[in-house]
Amino acid sequence: MTGMLTAIGLMSGTSLDGIDVALLRTDGEAVVERGPSMGRSYDVAFRRRLQGALETAKMIGERGERPGDLDEIERELTLRHAEAVRAFLTENDLRPDDIDVIGFHGQTVLHRPNQGLTVQLGDGDLLARETGIDVVYDMRANDMAHGGQGAPLIPAYHAALAAGLSRASGEAVVFVNIGGISNITFVGSGSEIVAYDSGPGNTLIDQWVEAHAGIPYDQGGLIASEGRVDAGLVERYLGHVFFTDKVRRSLDRNDFRPPQGAEASLEDGARTLAHVTAAAILRSARHLPERPKLYVVCGGGRLNPVIMDDLAALAGSEGAAVVAAEAVDLNGDSMEAEAWAYLAVRSLRGLPLTFPGTTGVTAPVTGGLLRKAAPSD
Template structure:
């Protein structure tokens, strides 16, 4: 029996719409329990500022200093092709890249305080915060993975030790730096003895964890393809930035899948045309997806339905690249499953491939907090980092050996 401690995990995903936070109790080994959750939403102007920050860093191939120096011109370039209101345009003119990172960190600190207000705990009772930060650039082949946010500032503002920069050590040792979810998924499955099982996390990018048993070597995890990243991009373009997503599948429910366009998406929408056929470990970054020309020429309803089918198709096709026996239990986690159209197509494709006895359930059916699993995960990893335990493995990221990760920031007395 290992001693437990309290930790807060915090996650901002590729949708860039806000922050999820979870207070957990964990021993960093086999036990985890969620005590409270909270979330916050970024303003439309700040969401766009983050997208411009991502654009700037991508234009400089991950060189943050260059992106910072030339940020005003990247704002201009981005807005030249993106219609926005005068109010948002004026708000964006006040941002520098440094200011965006400061605001992002301050928003995290505010959410920590709000989360704790829901509980009987004070900051002194919390052992650590796991602070993922906002991913702006992930290119492990270049040895670069960049998640921004000021860990020291967050520690100072909250009075709680902070661990961030979880992915860098993995990438520096030959790993993909993603996905990290499989190890946490296995802890949840082990607690309920559900293996063999597959857990599919659908955020901006979808990833799957195949778990055949309780040991770290009995799992495989990798990114399957897009989650909501292309759907969100398509909806933003079709609505002139007035809507950010196909909320509740409202457009997709009214559309039919264009099979010809779907086949083109499978061949062309990922910049590496062989990605879907590669064996894991493997990972993706949002910059590796693009909206093909054919999708621009269909209605918003047909396009949404086709992109949602594409997400589901890629998930089911992941069965073609694993050597484990296909599990009959599939568990869906992440905000992407709020879109019922993706769920419908996934269930349909799984039954067509594996038969009608496949069980497809939502994470909340097992008492898990679907929206907050990734936040919980980084609280768990922060504790493992404190204990100097691995957070990634060769069979999850391709790293050379089980790898620790994260950088610790202790609160300063001078804030």
Template sequence: MGFVRALGLMSGTSLDGIDAAILETDGEAYLRPVKTASFPYVPEERAFLRLALDVAAEWGGKGLMPEEVAEAERLITYSHAMAVRRMLEEAETTPSEIDVIGFHGQTVLHRPEEGRTVQIGLGEVLADLTGIDVVNDFRSADVAAGGQGAPFAPLYHRALAASLETDGPVAVVNIGGVGNVTFIGRDKKLLAFDTGPGNALIDDWAFTHTETPIDRDGALARAGKVDEGVLEHLLTHLYFARTPPKSLDRLDFSADYAEGLSAEDGAATLTAFTAAAMARALDHMPEAPEIWVICGGGRHNPALMDELKARLPGKVITAEDAGWRGDDVEAEAFAYLAVRSLRRLPLSEPGTTGVPEPMTGGVLNRAKRGK
């Protein structure tokens, strides 16, 4: 079966922008990255999305979508259309050279225990604006079948991990707004779940105390000291004792847990919490991974990387150390999943989301005008 050229788009829970990746793949073992790029949101877009998250939490996914969320959906769609246009220009590629777009959209609500997950983004409109077929709504079929609907990159993680020189178990970690891990066993079986907060609490704390949306280079955390009492309390959260499959909404944890600490000590404590939550994931793994590959924005935070290396057994490396593109793994994953969706291959498995059987998914939106 030949390869497909797909363009993956990812806007994660960190609300920092749109990651885009062009990938040639057969949806299985063949992977050839072509081009990647990131397009940051402007402050006004980020503020609009934060409002949509708050409104969606009150809405709960029941009844008509609130106007604030619907407006954010239109904004997201047009922002992604502009990202596609810019991506094609940078790659010196025409729409006719792209077979499909994998459009994740923006998660504004994730309550799989209630059978609801909402990723805003108008796939039909994006297909019309770009002239390229679009696959979106990747998670709904999984949740409808009883799965968690997350994490959704593990099958791509397994394909990537085939390049690693080890026969031992491997953990692929993504630290976006939420942290998640994919455990790839010696037999290549998968176990994947959200581990706890990723960058979200650190980002929210930094924004509240410094008006900067991230703790750049971990400087705030490195100037502080971990409050072990607060950290110990944070780790008593019932989520950590739950056995996988399990997943999180961005708002399931709050930076308010560190209230009363100085800006520096709060940042240090929340950074340690993200790493300690990852270490707690070991409680659910059949054995300790030999290698932990850290992807996502969190790997750019030296304070967080230091905490991960201190708390995790085995070798902790960045995606770049593995020869991967750490900012782009999620976008590449949705390019890969779009191709799997076209070919009706599974997007999730019992070990990744708890779905009863391997499950395909996604909705195909055909472009209305010729490419």
């Protein structure tokens, strides 16, 4: 399959906040034409069901198992994605026939790379039937079957975007995605790509403020801005073996846990965890081939000025600049959804999704399962 395809990418991340939808026209290689995007938030009740699903998923021993109510949640999650696609098409005056493929991430509820086990809730067959569009999904599993960590998958898209950035010749750039878990992609002056999870992102702050203030996240870093950094807590997190281990590995949402309730006030806990989010990125960047001069930040964490200020200060001490994706004409909200559209096209063309330098896979491999939509009458 060659030429340009029109793809929709769907992303529901570890923050459990909702669905991002983005449209892309691409050949799956160097040509990327970014289109419209939108986000749809989950209601509080469904978000809590997803939080419960994370606990239920701990019982899973095989990828196909759906203990408890996971089957029911998977169906509802898929139907919500289908509704998001329909709303997106209507909003942008598009028809299903205008779209060649949907890249469907689903909702990660379990990720144990050391066991070769990753589970994303999402029914590709149902989504294809509901939308009338071909669907590529389950894009992590083949990487893990070939010795990879199953994450991160976005670096192939980051490399395509880096080619369009204005930067000094030979200047390395790092894309930082601060979602529930943070990850970084290093793009060198040549074709070298190195990527890995860099530590906890928003998940610790989200869990902390939800437990102590009853709200899903610290909007605009307002709570953190009223607190102080607890250096002891910071060192406890940064002393985790994850940051010193020579082998980079992908993280599960539960690999780092928020402090105990009595360890900090609401404000000091939020402030400390914001600093941990920033410091973890720079600590993990020590494993890169060289220190970059530019960090481009996407994901929800870029909207927290406390995280961004700490990251800018820490990177600045190493002679690097930090900018939000929008400063280089990219979309920090939709980048992951765009990536899933891009990866779906690569999957259709049999191109690699992951590489030894991104997931530790033994050789570049493609991935994903294709579910064809029923022919329209």
